[in-house]
Amino acid sequence: MSDERKxxxxxxxxxxxxxxxxxxxxxxxxxxxxxxxxxxxxxxPYGFALWENMQxxxxxxxxxxxxxxxYFPLFxxxxxxxxxxxxxxxxxPEVAWVTRGGNKELEEPWAVRPTSEAIICPMYxxxxxxxxxxPILINQWNSVVRWEERPRAFLRSLxxxxxxxxxxxxxxxxxxxxxxxxxxxxxxxxxxxxxVPVIPGRKTESEKFAGALRTYTIEAMMGGKKxxxxxxxxxxxxxxxxxxxxxxxxxxxxxxxxxFNTSWGLSFRMVGAVIMVHGxxxxxxxxxxxxxxxxxxxxxxxxxxxREAVEAAVDRVRDALLPVARVFVDRRDDKTPGWKFNxxxxxxxxxxxxxxxxxxxxDQVTLVRRDTHEKQSISIADLAGRIPEILGDxxxxxxxxxxxxxxxNTVEVDSYDVLKERVxxxxxxxxxxxxxxAACEERVKAETKATIRCxxxxxxxxxxxxxxxxxxxxxQVIWARAY
RNA sequence: CGGGGUGUGGCGCAGUUGGAAGCGCGCGGCGUUUGGGACGCUGAGGUCGGAGGUUCGAAUCCUCUCACCCCGACCA
Numbered sequence: 001m002s003d004e005r006k007x008x009x010x011x012x013x014x015x016x017x018x019x020x021x022x023x024x025x026x027x028x029x030x031x032x033x034x035x036x037x038x039x040x041x042x043x044x045p046y047g048f049a050l051w052e053n054m055q056x057x058x059x060x061x062x063x064x065x066x067x068x069x070x071y072f073p074l075f076x077x078x079x080x081x082x083x084x085x086x087x088x089x090x091x092x093p094e095v096a097w098v099t100r101g102g103n104k105e106l107e108e109p110w111a112v113r114p115t116s117e118a119i120i121c122p123m124y125x126x127x128x129x130x131x132x133x134x135p136i137l138i139n140q141w142n143s144v145v146r147w148e149e150r151p152r153a154f155l156r157s158l159x160x161x162x163x164x165x166x167x168x169x170x171x172x173x174x175x176x177x178x179x180x181x182x183x184x185x186x187x188x189x190x191x192x193x194x195x196v197p198v199i200p201g202r203k204t205e206s207e208k209f210a211g212a213l214r215t216y217t218i219e220a221m222m223g224g225k226k227x228x229x230x231x232x233x234x235x236x237x238x239x240x241x242x243x244x245x246x247x248x249x250x251x252x253x254x255x256x257x258x259x260f261n262t263s264w265g266l267s268f269r270m271v272g273a274v275i276m277v278h279g280x281x282x283x284x285x286x287x288x289x290x291x292x293x294x295x296x297x298x299x300x301x302x303x304x305x306x307r308e309a310v311e312a313a314v315d316r317v318r319d320a321l322l323p324v325a326r327v328f329v330d331r332r333d334d335k336t337p338g339w340k341f342n343x344x345x346x347x348x349x350x351x352x353x354x355x356x357x358x359x360x361x362x363d364q365v366t367l368v369r370r371d372t373h374e375k376q377s378i379s380i381a382d383l384a385g386r387i388p389e390i391l392g393d394x395x396x397x398x399x400x401x402x403x404x405x406x407x408x409n410t411v412e413v414d415s416y417d418v419l420k421e422r423v424x425x426x427x428x429x430x431x432x433x434x435x436x437x438a439a440c441e442e443r444v445k446a447e448t449k450a451t452i453r454c455x456x457x458x459x460x461x462x463x464x465x466x467x468x469x470x471x472x473x474x475x476q477v478i479w480a481r482a483y
Numbered sequence: 484c485g486g487g488g489u490g491u492g493g494c495g496c497a498g499u500u501g502g503a504a505g506c507g508c509g510c511g512g513c514g515u516u517u518g519g520g521a522c523g524c525u526g527a528g529g530u531c532g533g534a535g536g537u538u539c540g541a542a543u544c545c546u547c548u549c550a551c552c553c554c555g556a557c558c559a
Contacts (some may be wrong), residue, residue, distance in 0.1 A: 019553095030547055038551075090559050115559075149484095153549080156558080211558045265559095294552055300518055338519035345519095366518080 016304035020226025029347045039151035039158035042266075046328045046347065048156075049292035053162065055141065056416055057193045057290070058163065058266065060238060061185050065330050066124075067137040067165060072119050075110040083117045083244045090210020091115070094146040095156075112145040116235070117211070117263055120166045120207060126258055131170045131251045135178070139165040146315045154272035155229070158163055162267035168247055168259040172238065175260035178237040182264040186232035194270060195287040195399035196220050196277050197406050198231055199429075201454030206438055209263075213238030219453040219478060221406045222276035226428040228453045228480040229273050234264035237381045270328050272483075277402050285349025285370055287398050288391035293328045295387060296323055296349045300337045300356035313360045313380070317353065320384045325351075325391065345370060350394045371397050412476075416444075418469050423448040429480045431456075433473035435466035443468060444479065453478040471475065 012021040022305040026032050031047030032100045037088060043051065059069070070372070075098060078272070099105065113119065124136055141163045151157045153378035165182060169175040183200060189195050208215035212235040220231045242258035251257050270387050272284070278285040288294050299314045301307045314329055321327045328349075330340050344352055354366040364377045371394050379384055409428025413419050434452065444467075445451050455477050466473040 034551095087559090094558070105498085146558085203559090207559080212559080215559080230559095298518090302517065333517085336517045336519085336521060338517080338521085341519050343520080354518065358518075 001423060002095040004333060007220045011281060014279065018276075021224070021279075022079055022272075022276060023153065024026050025279060025283055025346075031271065031275070031284075035134060036160050036346075037158070039148060041153050041157055042169045043161075044143060046292055047271060050286065050290060053290040053292065054193065054268075054270060055163075056296065058189050059139075059141070061189055062139050062163070062165065062182075065137075065181060065185060066141045067167075069140060070138045071140050071142070072116050072123070073236060074113055076113050076116075076119045078109045078111060081111045082121060083118060084211045084241055086240070088116065091146075091148065094148065094159075096145045096147055113142075114144055114146045114451055115242055115263070116140070116144070116164055116267070117166065118143075118245075120260065121241045121247060123446075124259065124261075125246045125248070128168060128247050128249050130210050130249050131257075134170045134259060135174065136168040137165075137178075138167070139163055142480030148157050149159065152272075152483065154275075155269045160267050160269070162265050164263060164265045167262045168242070169262070170249070170257065170259065171250065172236075174233055175238070176236050177266070179214070179216060179234045179262045180461060182262070183218065183232070183234040186264070186266055187218050188264070189266075189398065190218060190220070190231055190270065191275075193287065193289045194274050195275075195289075195395055196231070196273055197399065197403045197453060199406075200457050201456040201478070203454060204235075204438075204441060206441060206453050206475075209233065209235040209237075211237060211240055212263075214238065217454050219276065219480075220273055221409060221480075222273065223279065223405065224276065225481070226405075226409050227426070228271065228429065228482040229276070230453070231273055232264070232266040233268060233389070235262060237261040237263060245408075246416050277405075279348075282342075283346035285398065286348035288350040288395045291348065292326065293344075293347075293349045294391055295328070295351045295353060295474055296340075296344045297327065297329045297353045297355060298330070298340045298344075298408075299331065300354060306360075309360050310357065313365075317355060317365060317380055317383060320380070321387060322396055323396060325387050326385055331417045340483065341368075350391060353383075369394060370402075371451070410478075414464070414467065419444070419450070419467060420448055423450040423479070423481060426481070429453070429478050431476050431478055432467040433464035434477040435469055435471040435473045436475070437471075440466055440468035447455065448479075450481050451481045453480050453482060 010291050011024055014021050030044045032041040032043050081336055091114045095114050098110040098112065127133060127136065143159050143161050145159050148156050148158055167178050169178065186199050187198055190198055198220045200218050203215040203217050212454060214236045216234045217230050218232045219228050222229050227455045239260050240260045247259035248256055249259060260316060273285065277286060297314055297318060299310050301310045318327055348370060350370050352368045354406040359365050362380045365383060367378050368375050412431045419432060441452055455475055461477055463472055463474050
């Protein structure tokens with residue numbers, strides 16, 4: 001026990017210093033490491049495997065809606081990026097530029113894409129002549145670069161991995177439908193696969209995507225400081241981009257029309273979300289559905305004589321579980337079992353199986369859950385049947401715990417003073433009526449650093465009074481500090 | 484860009500008045516160990532961020548410089 005305490009002390013306490021805890025967990029669990037380039041991180045195999053599992057599930061869902069994957073270039077000529085006025089204004093401070101290629105100065109600088117609307121839309125303009133060419137439904141998995149001043153592993157880095165979907169439609173209604181559909185895909189993915197509950201809603205004018213007609217978002221609450229994390233966004237771009245990039249077509253009636261676009265993205269900041277929502281003082285707690293390793297087997301023996309029997313049982317268990325779970329056997333003989341227990345808890349593996357002489361004698365294994373620390377003995381014969389059930393239970397348990405955290409730390413407030421106190425105390429989300437004026441929004445942001453995370457789809461029946469100015473307000477919004 | 488801080492083996496750090504570069508962890512070898520981060524012996528690994536200066540002598544003092552971290556400003 002004293003050894004355990006000593007070990008745990010090496011990780012900062014979640015409640016005590018969450019930011020430090022986060023940095024330490026990312027590094028010690030071998031998700032990512034610092035790189036020689038400021039503001040960027042190297043994603044290590046364990047972290048990348050987690051991202052790959054997320055990708056696979058999200059990619060499948062995106063394709064089920066009829067979207068195909070493609071790839072567009074990393075570079076965007078300056079003149080193209082600057083075509084849409086709001087778009088360039090919004091992104092200008094974060095764009096990295098290539099001004100030289102080989103030994104020659106470029107005649108026109110190239111932007112390293114901060115997002116790809118400006119390189120994709122000109123291509124759509126070439127491909128669209130008729131309403132019969134629409135819709136275009138394309139997604140790409142790539143990385144983009146945004147010159148962030150305050151980077152943070154996974155959550156905000158100079159280069160980050162994501163998917164960006166871009167569609168073109170004949171009507172605004174169809175574009176709106178697609179925008180909402182993809183937000184729902186994100187909601188389902190994040191809640192089902194990552195066990196992270198979210199609040200879906202719309203962004204305010206000041207928070208929407210640069211160049212968009214409207215932006216929708218799913219907002220999640222992180223552990224520790226209970227700040228918000230924008231976890232996926234879907235934009236209805238209207239015909240802004242269609243007009244400036246000339247995506248023109250003839251409709252059924254032979255009339256010239258501009259196409260309506262959408263774009264939507266979800267990034268590997270969700271790796272950060274999984275860390276912050278589920279993690280505890282022992283480290284990560286990965287949702288089984290995306291965990292790179294769902295079941296880790298730790299063989300234990302004292303004498304060489306015991307080793308043979310243990311290893312035979314380990315092989316038998318592994319073979320039985322391979323068809324139903326992602327299993328890893330930790331055969332390292334330079335680490336003690338106790339060391340391995342702590343290591344795999346740090347890395348968030350949902351289920352650990354201990355197989356030692358005592359287990360072999362009884363034809364059973366000792367199973368330990370990462371979420372509850374509950375220990376139980378299960379006969380080897382029953383294991384393959386029980387594991388999927390237990391993994392499913394852990395997934396549900398994580399979602400329930402995160403939902404509880406969100407509910408318990410979201411409070412309806414009707415006084416600005418209370419909002420100020422809550423923000424200052426890192427008390428979570430505050431739900432309040434808002435009149436809709438940018439002035440009230442800006443004032444709260446300036447005075448408290450909290451922003452309107454979204455205007456939730458779910459609204460009360462009755463109107464109320466704006467928290468800030470007291471005018472009549474038709475809707476409630478979620479106020480919170482955000483990463 | 485403003486304020487603060489840190490640069491010494493892979494990591495974390497100590498280094499007093501300027502006088503032989505150290506400690507813990509980790510790493511290699513050998514042996515004993517293994518049910519909640521084992522232990523012994525032994526070994527490898529450093530132009531002290533960089534440049535210049537002061538001095539008989541600089542990790543230490545001075546000047547300049549670079550990098551990174553934290554706080555703030557900024558952040559679809």
